[in-house]
Amino acid sequence: MTGLQDRLTPEQVEEFGREVDELRQRIVSDLGKEDVDYIQNMIRTQRALEVVGRGLLFAGFFPPAWIAGVGALSLSKILDNMEIGHNVMHGQYDWTRIPELSSQRFEWDTLAPAENWRHSHNYVHHTYTNVLDKDRDIGYGILRMDEGQKWHPYYLGNPVYATLLAIFFQWGVMLHDLEVEKVVKGERKVSELKDVRARILRKAGRQLGKDYLLFPLLTGPLAPLTFLGNATANLTRNLWAFAIIFCGHFPADVESFTEEETESETRGQWYLRQILGSANIEGGKLFHILSGNLSHQIEHHLFPDIPARRYPGIAGEVRAICEKYGLPYHTGPLRKQLASVAKKIVKLALPGGRTEPSPAPEPATVRRERELTAA
Amino acid sequence: MAVQVPRLVPRGARRRARSLASLAEALLTPHGMDRYLELVDPMLVRREIRGVVTGVRRQTPDTVTLTVRPSRAWRGFSAGQYVRVSVDIDGVRRTRCYSPTCSEHGGQLELTVKAQENGLVSGHLHRHAAPGMVLGLSQPDGEFTLPARRPEKILLVSGGSGITPVLSMLRTLVDEGHPGEVVFLHYANTAADVLYRTELAELARRLPGLRVVLAHTHSGGGDLHGFFERAHLHRVAPWYHTAQTYLCGPLPLMDSVRATFEADGLSEQLNTEEFTPPPVPADGGATGQVRFARSGRETANSGKPLLDQAEDAGLRPEHGCRMGICFSCTKLKTSGCVRNARTGELSAEDNVEIQLCISIPVGDVEIQT
Numbered sequence: 001m002t003g004l005q006d007r008l009t010p011e012q013v014e015e016f017g018r019e020v021d022e023l024r025q026r027i028v029s030d031l032g033k034e035d036v037d038y039i040q041n042m043i044r045t046q047r048a049l050e051v052v053g054r055g056l057l058f059a060g061f062f063p064p065a066w067i068a069g070v071g072a073l074s075l076s077k078i079l080d081n082m083e084i085g086h087n088v089m090h091g092q093y094d095w096t097r098i099p100e101l102s103s104q105r106f107e108w109d110t111l112a113p114a115e116n117w118r119h120s121h122n123y124v125h126h127t128y129t130n131v132l133d134k135d136r137d138i139g140y141g142i143l144r145m146d147e148g149q150k151w152h153p154y155y156l157g158n159p160v161y162a163t164l165l166a167i168f169f170q171w172g173v174m175l176h177d178l179e180v181e182k183v184v185k186g187e188r189k190v191s192e193l194k195d196v197r198a199r200i201l202r203k204a205g206r207q208l209g210k211d212y213l214l215f216p217l218l219t220g221p222l223a224p225l226t227f228l229g230n231a232t233a234n235l236t237r238n239l240w241a242f243a244i245i246f247c248g249h250f251p252a253d254v255e256s257f258t259e260e261e262t263e264s265e266t267r268g269q270w271y272l273r274q275i276l277g278s279a280n281i282e283g284g285k286l287f288h289i290l291s292g293n294l295s296h297q298i299e300h301h302l303f304p305d306i307p308a309r310r311y312p313g314i315a316g317e318v319r320a321i322c323e324k325y326g327l328p329y330h331t332g333p334l335r336k337q338l339a340s341v342a343k344k345i346v347k348l349a350l351p352g353g354r355t356e357p358s359p360a361p362e363p364a365t366v367r368r369e370r371e372l373t374a375a
Numbered sequence: 376m377a378v379q380v381p382r383l384v385p386r387g388a389r390r391r392a393r394s395l396a397s398l399a400e401a402l403l404t405p406h407g408m409d410r411y412l413e414l415v416d417p418m419l420v421r422r423e424i425r426g427v428v429t430g431v432r433r434q435t436p437d438t439v440t441l442t443v444r445p446s447r448a449w450r451g452f453s454a455g456q457y458v459r460v461s462v463d464i465d466g467v468r469r470t471r472c473y474s475p476t477c478s479e480h481g482g483q484l485e486l487t488v489k490a491q492e493n494g495l496v497s498g499h500l501h502r503h504a505a506p507g508m509v510l511g512l513s514q515p516d517g518e519f520t521l522p523a524r525r526p527e528k529i530l531l532v533s534g535g536s537g538i539t540p541v542l543s544m545l546r547t548l549v550d551e552g553h554p555g556e557v558v559f560l561h562y563a564n565t566a567a568d569v570l571y572r573t574e575l576a577e578l579a580r581r582l583p584g585l586r587v588v589l590a591h592t593h594s595g596g597g598d599l600h601g602f603f604e605r606a607h608l609h610r611v612a613p614w615y616h617t618a619q620t621y622l623c624g625p626l627p628l629m630d631s632v633r634a635t636f637e638a639d640g641l642s643e644q645l646n647t648e649e650f651t652p653p654p655v656p657a658d659g660g661a662t663g664q665v666r667f668a669r670s671g672r673e674t675a676n677s678g679k680p681l682l683d684q685a686e687d688a689g690l691r692p693e694h695g696c697r698m699g700i701c702f703s704c705t706k707l708k709t710s711g712c713v714r715n716a717r718t719g720e721l722s723a724e725d726n727v728e729i730q731l732c733i734s735i736p737v738g739d740v741e742i743q744t
Contacts, residue, residue, distance in 0.1 A: 043410075
């Protein structure tokens, strides 16, 4: 397998980095009212779905109303978390200076407090993407998602843990920020996490309070149905978010890296790692919106602070750049990516369990040279 | 004169309304009530302040005067203070300070905006302001106000668009039927540049102790001619030694009035408000001071990104990637200008959030950390 360092020559990496930077600059200078209108519309749609969903559950004794209510509320939570929350908290709209769209102020409809998540996701995951022992998203501290993680009998339960994580995903994301495994290993002290814990208690209290206490109580005799409806909406969002997020970094061909490989990276090398460490999911427009455009994980990892609605528009160019430099561009339909992730989860439950990545395409320069020689 | 707001709603009902509101906030967590109310009508917000434009008139070719009805969180202002007004232009929210020109008594706001050359916000308002437009507002701010016990003799001096805060003071005094002597001395280039001409004449009729004096600096036809000089004071308010003076206008006017009062040993009685546009720094080397307001630390600008400068000064601001992608080090820049190391873009506006790790100060900068 080609290592991170020897994929491109230093000159090529620099040239490649410059091309990606140019692409970025072009989009940044084109940002404007359309981008703000888009996200404001998305917010309006999400709020409308939420109000309709909560409203319908007041008529939850009538099964079609209950089902429609749960559907609307699920969609609302998915939009809130993915296309709105995730993207706004990445700072994609900070340039608008609109307080409601500020990465520092936005709070989303899930258990994990925005502030904790901004640290674990925006900083840790996006800076150290797929670097073993640095990127805590690899396995979320419970799964074995890479052969570089040493096998232990505990990992025999990999498929079970993954299923549980999918079901309780918002709890997983919330607890992720506590860095429990680092505390167990003695790398962090419990006392260092006082603020993180306090924020979790405050935020989770409010979230659980509204979904599992206040709204059920307000519907009086329908309380159990409302409770169940809200739980179902949370579950739907959990399964969906888990699926999209795991397809972004864990299909078979996606690469991981060691700390040594990534030491003192240049900007070009950092871009290179983002491409090798991410995977896209193919689908229609609605699918991209519901995935928060994380279906364009590669573009997102190159430009995490550019409004996600721009990713589909630049995907072709990113792909062309990859082709030019002989870099893989991992993509596939949802079922293919999901199957690949599931296979990896099962395989890595067992010792060894090496997943063989398909050979990387050879760099265009090498190919051209060979063609020239042949001719 | 304190205006008593009549208690329209009995206390019990108000308490019930408050607990209903907090129940609603709990149900609408994490986004809060305003984020839903504004979808129905932007003026329904409870916590934020907004203003809807109810009237627009153009007194001179380069100004626009807006009547604005603020939303319910507005607590009123004192004559002479300013408010931060926000509008969205090309997707970006821009904020500028304007002094209301109306009396502090009454629930409406009146703002007069002069379209500055290349002025983003003033130009936008000048071109696009129309009834129904919704503006973002802040609570009022500023120390340039009349004392609660109004002085008996008051001299108001203004120049150009500096008329706004002092006109507000004048209208307030007229509404209060101020029994003492008031002189309103205003400088403008020509008669055509005098804002609020008819209103000023009307005010002079309503308050017996008021004298309105218009000085034209570039044409005839006024009560006085030419730039401010001591003789003007002796002609229009020979008692200015025993008065409180309120001054707002362009820098040359401010400077010469200040010098006169200083020479007379009257600086204590001169109250001023300055509206100077932020200086656009010339790009050349690291100059100025960087101030970290919350910690009180101040250091000479070394030309490095602000995050490094903060750390060099012994501070430990929260940060992450150090390359502008994670937004962990976003902080409020309260004043000054910074250059974005990634895009080269300059940010000269006050009170905007910037990323410390990729912002290089240009001249004096103050950061809220």
